[in-house]
Amino acid sequence: MKPRAVVFAYHNVGVRCLQVLLARGVDVALVVTHEDSPTENIWFGSVASVAAEHGIPVVTPADAKSPELRARVVDARPDFIFSFYYRHMLPVDLLAVAPRGAYNMHGSLLPKYRGRVPTNWAVLNGETETGATLHEMAAKPDAGAIIAQTPVPILPDDTAAQVFDKVTVAAEQTLWRALPALLKGEAPHLPNDLAHGSYFGGRKPEDGRIDFSQNGQQVYNLIRAVAPPYPGAFTDIGDTRFVVARARLAPPGAPGGDLPPGIHVGDNGFFATCGDGRVIVIHELRHQRDDQHHNSERVVTPAEFTQLTQSSRNT
Template sequence: MRLVMLGTGPFAVPTLRQLVASSHQVLRVVTRPPRGRRPEAPPMQVAAEQLALPLWQPETVNSEEAVAELQSLKPDLLVVCDYGEILKPAALAVAPHGGINLHGSLLPKYRGAAPVQWAVLNGDAETGNTVIQMTAGLDAGPCLGIDVLPIDPDESAGTLEARLAARGGDLVLQVIDALAAGTAMPIKQDRQQASKAPRLEKEHGAIDWSRDAQAIKNQVRALDPWPRAYTSWQRGAGEPLRLILHRTSVVSPSPDPAAAPGMVLEAGPRLLVATGAGALEILALQPAGKRVMDAAEFLRGYQLPVGARLGT
């Protein structure tokens, strides 16, 4: 098939590499333009340049000019992943087979920009990739292929996302081959089972110690590598010290079930904090402006006493 791939972020890169290595022809790679005060080339731009593929970065792929450009390529199929803009019907109509999208969740669960993070945040035991036929709705089209993957209870969202990305290309190729052969079997999504996965913001990182220890551990995992889970330690009358949590472990039952949430229960050799249910052991953390360190190293440099309270 003659393909145009639209993608911007790192999740799409492994799929692009597999498409290039397949029997299909990648006519062009479309990415969103670099943004920000110090714009950097997005991962898909870097990959396209490494693979010597034609690259195009329109401000919007839905303009009349962009749609006409897509039509001029005469693609059989648009392949979309981690692109950053919803394609309107006119753009999808340029290819006889329309567009397919690789999404990092078991749709209809977690429609939106952060499906992997929300799966970890909610403590799900499994997730996966879904390839859908694209429609006007957000991640709402019929499913063409599903690949289920267990979630390790200690892995971060970043690690899980990388595993899903590495597997996505195989699923996309299976769907493309089925479309080419006319054997694809679309399965309509159950709208009653749909849930949303909006992009996480920095505010999601603030730890509420009244929640149970497992929920806080999931928060730490889900917000790794960004925006990170954090708490604060009020040291005397000065400014509170922000502590970014990198790795944690659940201790249940708590050695002091009556302790107030956020209270430091142990401060050597391990760092143990009371929560709303159970206790949380902080294994690795990062004081503001410093590097990541394990709990023992932190406690050697900072005199955090038993009985101190973390949080607001």
């Protein structure tokens, strides 16, 4: 008899891990996911679409703690509960519905980077490695026993989106490798020593504001960590907002390091000087406009940038 599961999932990791369960012969009785927000840039795959293609019932509750959701999960009679990038914590009494365990896929090498948006935090902090961890769910976030992990490198110029693509593959590989033993009840449950880790909260678009008085590596890490399709690192000149969409940290001693911190125009291009004299070459700069409560962006040329900043400073 096939093992039965209820799957809580969203985003690309949710898509790929749901497909792994199906490929491994798991009977997915119910998928719980999120309604896409009209205010969010939906650049990732749809868990609901994958479930629909396989004839799996889908629900999108607003509250993971609702009695109605718990009743649906109980009715599904799962052996396992899995959570793959589902955005809400699941209550302990719901986890207990699955007699053979409840497991989550997290986008870091636990116990490091517990909590929200771990890939973005890892890039922001200049890490050179992250990965994916399959672990047992517990009352605290990302605190249960570790089942399996797969590391991936973070290269010096990787954006968070590029790293997230690697983490998605690592999540798929981790689940594929660990699932046979997990379904047999033979998977190792390794310690998740929280004393050697760290917890990080969510990030808001405002957290992408650039402080050019910081050193070049710090500024560049922020640009990489929130580069599109995330909201982007930005600076305000007067009342005009500019988003640094693509950039590269120049070697020490690059021309322009003696200029004041901020964005400058030179050689028909853009660069930014940081507090330590390091220079960031800007390959794509966008002007962000608030058009009836909806942000729109367009790429600007050096001439347009000069015109916009002059008019902004004069108002």
